[in-house]
Amino acid sequence: MIKNEQYERVLSYFDIDGDGKVSALELSHRLGLMGGELKLNEAQVAIEALDSNGDGLLDLEDFIGLLEEGGEAEKTKDLKEAFQMYDTDGNGFITPKDLKKMLSKLGEFKSIDECKVMIKRFDLNGDGVISFEEFKLMMQ
Structure with a gap:
């Protein structure tokens, strides 16, 4: 349950208008505030790739998928490095x-x-x- 609360906090940071979903504009704006750069059209492409229900917005389920897949990718990378040592x-x-x-x-x-x-x-x-x-x- 703690994990979901953490994901909800991340989502709420990006969710400027408080509707429980993140638009391309919100994603682009928040990443800009964090020092990143994601143009609006790039944010739209990212949302299209991550949007699980086709509404053009990222919801909590999409965020969980994104964050957990990122973690899995890092674990797989680490395992590959260990495997290569052997x-x-x-x-x-x-x-x-x-x-x-x-x-x-x-x-x-x-x-x-x-x-x-x-x-x-x-x-x-x-x-x-x-x-x-x-x-x-x-x-x-």
């Missing part, structure tokens, strides 16, 4: 050899067989390696 040969998968290398860098020494066992726990399709999708699930 994917030492850059083939798009974490192999037992990759895992062994990364663990040794972290001061934990495992055999290839031990790494195979570790991978097997999260290897959903049984191919012997961890894909990014499997890595994401593992990190949740």
Whole structure:
């Protein structure tokens, strides 16, 4: 519930006329006050992309979607960076050899067989390696 209250506060900041929705003009104006620049036509394009019910305005549901998707994008970016650290040969998968290398860098020494066992726990399709999708699930 706290999260919704925070979203409502963000919405109310942008909602100059208090109708519970944000127009392109309100979005452009408030972003300008915050030091950003969004021309009216750019604000209209942004609203069209985010408007879930087609009324040409952003409501609370649209704001929640926007803010939560932004957070998810950041999490995915962070996970990709972590995945790439483990994917030492850059083939798009974490192999037992990759895992062994990364663990040794972290001061934990495992055999290839031990790494195979570790991978097997999260290897959903049984191919012997961890894909990014499997890595994401593992990190949740």
